[in-house]
Amino acid sequence: MFGMTVGGDSASSNGTLPWYIVMLVAVAAAIWDLRTGRIPNLLTIPMFLAGLLWSTWNGGGSGLLVGVGSALLLSLPCFLLFVYAGGGAGDVKLLGALGAWLSFHDAVSVLLCVALAGVLCGIITALRRRRSAILFSNLARMGRGVTLAFATKRVRDAQILFPEEKQMQPMAYGVSICLGVWVAAGGRWLWQW
Numbered sequence: 001m002f003g004m005t006v007g008g009d010s011a012s013s014n015g016t017l018p019w020y021i022v023m024l025v026a027v028a029a030a031i032w033d034l035r036t037g038r039i040p041n042l043l044t045i046p047m048f049l050a051g052l053l054w055s056t057w058n059g060g061g062s063g064l065l066v067g068v069g070s071a072l073l074l075s076l077p078c079f080l081l082f083v084y085a086g087g088g089a090g091d092v093k094l095l096g097a098l099g100a101w102l103s104f105h106d107a108v109s110v111l112l113c114v115a116l117a118g119v120l121c122g123i124i125t126a127l128r129r130r131r132s133a134i135l136f137s138n139l140a141r142m143g144r145g146v147t148l149a150f151a152t153k154r155v156r157d158a159q160i161l162f163p164e165e166k167q168m169q170p171m172a173y174g175v176s177i178c179l180g181v182w183v184a185a186g187g188r189w190l191w192q193w
Helices: 017-036 041-085 089-099 104-128 132-152 155-161 173-191
Strands: none
Touching (some): 017 173, 041 089, 089 173
């Protein structure tokens, strides 16, 4: 099971080594985030650079492009949330670093799993802190903001409708990233997503 090639294409992911590294770093980031509330550059920047080197070594110029594209794909949603709704830049950098190791196909799986894990962890955190009304109000407001941004094609309009940072639900998103990575890896290995 773990000996099979799991990369979506050989240009950026050769064998299971990238997945093992991504899973290990995701665990380290989750533990760090839980303990300190931060994901440090000491973890994310070397991971990103090593991932690009790995992708280039395995696929040349096209491998590098896949690594960069996967990093952008994973980090863009968190970057937009960071810019418009607050949050931590460590999550953005971690997702970019993880993406640099993965094929584009694998990055899509990780993105979907991380998003679902984030929603579930957010709901659980809100319920545990008895803040579910604030959570659902914020989600509705953010949904209207995103809809407005797409309808008017002006992203600045959406920012006005986002909740203030003090109304946002703080949580260690590194845990959601870790859970999403592990689910995606399991899906890749067990069901060959």
